[in-house]
Amino acid sequence: xxxxxTSMFDDLLQEKRAFDPPEEFTRNAVVRNDECYKRAxxxxxGYWEDEAKELKWFSPWKKVLDWSPPHARWxxxxxxxxxxNCLDRHLNTPRRNKAAIIWEGEDGEVKTITYLQLFREVxxxxxCLKKLGVRKxxxxxxxxxxxxxxxxxxxxxxRIGAIHNVVFGGFSPDSLAERINDSxxxxxxxxxxxxxxxxxxxxxxxxxxxxxxxxxxxxxxxxKRIPGESYLLNMxxxxxxxxxxxxxxxxxxxPAEELDSEDISFILYTSGTTGKPKGIVHSTGGYAVGAYSxxxxxxxxxxxxxxWCTADVGWITGHSYxxxxxLLCGATILMYEGAPDFPEKDRFWNMIAHHKVxxxxxxxxxxxxxxxxxxxxxxxxxxSSLRLLGSVGEPINPEAxxxxxxxxxxxxxxxxxxxxxxxxxxxxxxxLPGVTTLKPGFAGPAMPGIDATVLDEKGNEVVQxxxxxxxxxxxxxxxxxxxxxxxxxxxxxxxxxxxxxYFPGDGAKRDAAGNFMILGRVxxxxxxxxxxxxxxEIESALVDHPAVAEAAVVGKAHEIKGQAIVAFVSLKGSxxxxxxxxxxxxxxxxxxxxxxxxxxxILITPDLPKTRSGKIMRRLLRDIAEGRALxxxxxxxxxxxxxxxxxxYEENYGA
Ligand code: WTA
Numbered sequence: 001x002x003x004x005x006t007s008m009f010d011d012l013l014q015e016k017r018a019f020d021p022p023e024e025f026t027r028n029a030v031v032r033n034d035e036c037y038k039r040a041x042x043x044x045x046g047y048w049e050d051e052a053k054e055l056k057w058f059s060p061w062k063k064v065l066d067w068s069p070p071h072a073r074w075x076x077x078x079x080x081x082x083x084x085n086c087l088d089r090h091l092n093t094p095r096r097n098k099a100a101i102i103w104e105g106e107d108g109e110v111k112t113i114t115y116l117q118l119f120r121e122v123x124x125x126x127x128c129l130k131k132l133g134v135r136k137x138x139x140x141x142x143x144x145x146x147x148x149x150x151x152x153x154x155x156x157x158x159r160i161g162a163i164h165n166v167v168f169g170g171f172s173p174d175s176l177a178e179r180i181n182d183s184x185x186x187x188x189x190x191x192x193x194x195x196x197x198x199x200x201x202x203x204x205x206x207x208x209x210x211x212x213x214x215x216x217x218x219x220x221x222x223x224k225r226i227p228g229e230s231y232l233l234n235m236x237x238x239x240x241x242x243x244x245x246x247x248x249x250x251x252x253x254x255p256a257e258e259l260d261s262e263d264i265s266f267i268l269y270t271s272g273t274t275g276k277p278k279g280i281v282h283s284t285g286g287y288a289v290g291a292y293s294x295x296x297x298x299x300x301x302x303x304x305x306x307x308w309c310t311a312d313v314g315w316i317t318g319h320s321y322x323x324x325x326x327l328l329c330g331a332t333i334l335m336y337e338g339a340p341d342f343p344e345k346d347r348f349w350n351m352i353a354h355h356k357v358x359x360x361x362x363x364x365x366x367x368x369x370x371x372x373x374x375x376x377x378x379x380x381x382x383x384s385s386l387r388l389l390g391s392v393g394e395p396i397n398p399e400a401x402x403x404x405x406x407x408x409x410x411x412x413x414x415x416x417x418x419x420x421x422x423x424x425x426x427x428x429x430x431x432l433p434g435v436t437t438l439k440p441g442f443a444g445p446a447m448p449g450i451d452a453t454v455l456d457e458k459g460n461e462v463v464q465x466x467x468x469x470x471x472x473x474x475x476x477x478x479x480x481x482x483x484x485x486x487x488x489x490x491x492x493x494x495x496x497x498x499x500x501x502y503f504p505g506d507g508a509k510r511d512a513a514g515n516f517m518i519l520g521r522v523x524x525x526x527x528x529x530x531x532x533x534x535x536x537e538i539e540s541a542l543v544d545h546p547a548v549a550e551a552a553v554v555g556k557a558h559e560i561k562g563q564a565i566v567a568f569v570s571l572k573g574s575x576x577x578x579x580x581x582x583x584x585x586x587x588x589x590x591x592x593x594x595x596x597x598x599x600x601x602i603l604i605t606p607d608l609p610k611t612r613s614g615k616i617m618r619r620l621l622r623d624i625a626e627g628r629a630l631x632x633x634x635x636x637x638x639x640x641x642x643x644x645x646x647x648x649y650e651e652n653y654g655a
Contacts, residue, residue: 017398019405019438021414025387029434030300036432040448047449048074048476051293052285055080055328056089058258061285065474070494070502071481072474074286075261082265082288083159084256086327087119095303099332102306102355103148106195106338113148115330118155121148121247123254125156128246132219134187136161136257139267141185141217142313143167143176143203143210145194146337149223149243150313151323153189157266158284161257164266165279168314169194169201171594173209175277179269183279183483184216189243191223192233197339200226204233211239221246261285267483268316270422271534272492273524279483280316280422283476288328290426290477294447295325298416298430299359300388308334308352309361309390315531316422317392320477321361325426340366345373349381360408361390361418363530367400368560370408378407388433389415393530394562395518398440405440419443419518421504422532423493425477428452429516442515450475452516454508459497462510466519469508470501478502524618526555526563531596533565535618538599541592542567545585547575552608552616553599556625564600566625568608568645577604601625601653605645612637624649 026032040047045064052061052075061078090096100118103111113121134140140162144150150166157164165183167176180188190207193200204222211217223243224230235242259265265287267279299307299321307326311317326333334355340348348370352360370377389409391401396417405415415438419429429452431444438444446452451473454462482489496503507519521527524535535553542551549572558564569585571577582602590598609617612635623630624646633639 081256286476401440
C-alpha cells in the first residue's frame with residue numbers, strides 16, 4: 001500500500017471521538033466485562049470448548065483442535081447437526097411457539113413462521129429432497145430471492161447432510177452455471193421470481209438458461225412467489241418441480257442426520273485474484289459454534305429481540321447472521337425481500353418502526369445512500385425500538401458512522417463495526433457492545449478466541465503504522481479448503497508468511513488499545529457496494545466481447561459504493577470506439593457476471609501502460625481513475641501512454 005493510499009487513514013488515526021457503552025446497556029448485556037477475553041487468552045481451546053458445549057451434540061468430540069498446518073479440524077469426531085440446533089433444540093422450550101422468521105415481501109405481504117412451524121416445513125422439505133434422490137454429501141444449488149423458503153431450503157439441506165451452494169440472485173445465468181458446474185450440483189432450488197423495485201427478477205428463466213450448460217443437474221425445484229407468472233414459465237417434465245406440489249402430503253417427520261463435525265455444511269463462492277471464483281468450504285461443527293457464539297456476543301441477543309440483518313442469503317452475512325447464527329440463538333429474525341428505496345426511500349425505517357426491530361445490521365454502502373437521501377426519511381419514523389446497530393462489508397468512514405449513530409441510533413445505540421470474510425465464516429474483529437469503547441473508523445479488538453495481528457511483508461509484527469492483517473491461530477468457523485483445489489487454499493491463505501498464519505488479504509493498523517482499523521484489500525479484489533469482485537473476472541468478461549483486445553480493471557473511490565469499477569480497454573483492429581460500444585461493453589459485463597459488476601467508467605484507449613516486460617501497470621491506472629499524481633513511471637515501456645490516457649480520462653469522466 002502506498003503512502004498516498006494510507007494518508008487518509010492517518011487522519012483517521014487522529015480521530016478523537018470515543019463512545020463508551022451506555023451504562024444501562026452494559027448492565028443488561030450478554031457480555032458485561034472483559035472476562036471472556038482473559039479466559040480465551042489463558043485457555044484458548046477451553047474457551048472454544050465451552051462455547052461448543054452450549055450447542056447440542058449427538059456425541060461429544062474426542063479432541064477440541066487437531067491442527068496440522070495449514071489445515072485444522074475442530075471438535076474432532078464430535079457428531080452434530082446444525083439444522084437440529086437451529087430448530088429441534090428449541091422445541092422443548094418456550095421458544096417453540098415464538099416467531100423464528102418474520103418475513104416482509106417488497107409488495108407488503110407479511111408472513112410469520114414460528115420455530116415449530118419452521119421445523120415442520122424444514123422436515124417436509126428434507127423429505128422432498130430425499131424423494132428426489134438427494135443424499136448426504138450431494139450438492140444442492142440455491143438461487144433464490146429473500147423468501148422464507150430460502151431459509152427452509154438451506155436448513156433442509158443441512159438436516160440431511162446435503163451441501164448447499166447458495167448463489168446470489170443478482171448473478172447472471174453464466175455465473176450461476178459456472179458455480180453449478182464447479183460444484184457439480186445435482187439439484188437447483190429457485191423461484192419463478194422475486195420483487196425488486198416493483199419489477200420481477202426472473203430467476204427461473206435465468207436458471208433455465210444456466211442449466212442448459214449444466215450436465216450434473218437432475219432436478220430443478222421452483223418456488224411460486226409471483227401470482228400469475230407461472231403460465232410464462234417453462235416447466236420441463238421430469239426435471240422441473242413446483243415446490244408446493246412436492247410439499248403437498250409429504251411427511252413432516254425427518255430425523256436430523258448425525259453428521260461429523262468436519263463434514264462439509266456448505267460451499268459459498270467468492271471472488272479472488274484470478275478469473276475463476278473459488279468455492280469456500282465450511283465445516284459443520286466449527287461453523288455452527290462460530291456463527292452461534294459471535295451472534296450471541298456481538299449482537300447481544302436476548303429472547304425478546306427482533307434482529308434484522310439486511311444481507312441477502314446469497315452472501316456469507318446472509319448465511320451466518322440471517323439464517324444460522326440467529327436461529328442457533330433462538331432469536332426472531334426479520335427478513336425482507338426487496339429494495340431499500342421501494343416504494344419510498346423510508347422503507348427500512350418504516351419496517352423498523354412497524355416490526356419493532358431492536359438490533360439492526362447493515363452495510364456502509366447502504367448507510368451512505370441513506371445519508372444522501374436525507375435525514376427526513378428516518379426522522380419521520382419511530383425508531384425507539386432500536387438498541388444496537390451493526391455494520392459490515394467494508395470500512396465505515398467516521399462520517400457515516402456518526403450519521404448512523406446519531407440519526408438512526410439517536411445517540412442511544414452502540415454501533416458495532418464487524419470485520420470478517422466469507423472465509424472466516426463468522427465475525428473476527430468487532431466491539432462487544434456492552435464492553436468496548438467505540439471509536440469511529442476502528443472495527444474494534446479481535447473477538448475472544450481470535451488471534452489477530454498486523455504483520456509486515458516479512459512477518460514482523462507492526463506495532464505502529466500500517467501493515468497486513470494476519471490471524472495466527474485457527475478458529476472453529478474457518479474455511480477448510482477451496483472446493484476441488486486444496487493447493488489454491490494453501491497458496492492463497494497460508495503461504496504469505498508461513499503455513500500457520502492466515503492471510504486475509506486486507507491491510508490494517510492498530511491503536512494502542514489494540515483496536516484494528518481495516519484499510520481495505522491489498523490484492524486485486526474490489527469491494528463494490530460491499531460486494532467482492534475480482535478485477536480479473538471483469539477483465540475476462542470484457543475480453544470475451546468480440547471487439548475487445550485487452551482490458552485492465554481498477555477500482556476508484558466512490559461516495560456511496562465505497563469503490564466503483566473503472567475499465568481501460570483497447571480494441572481489436574477494425575472495431576470502432578463510439579458511445580454505443582461503451583454501453584454495449586457495460587451490458588456485456590452485466591450479461592456475463594451480473595449487475596453488481598457493471599463498470600462505472602470505461603475508457604477506450606489505443607494502448608495500456610505497460611512495463612518493458614509487458615505487464616500492465618494497474619497502479620498507474622488507479623492513479624488516473626482517482627485523479628492522483630502519477631506514481632513512478634520510470635519502468636514504463638512508453639511513458640507518453642499515461643499522459644495521453646490521463647488527459648483522455650479527465651476529458652471523459654472529469655476525474
Ligand atoms: C471487507 C463479508 C472493513 C474486507 C462479511 C474483507 C470489511 C471483505 C469489513 C470480505 C469491515 C468486511 N471493515 N472491511 N467491517 N467487513 N470487509 O467475503 O476487505 O464478502 O476482506 O465477507 O470485505 O468480504 P466478504
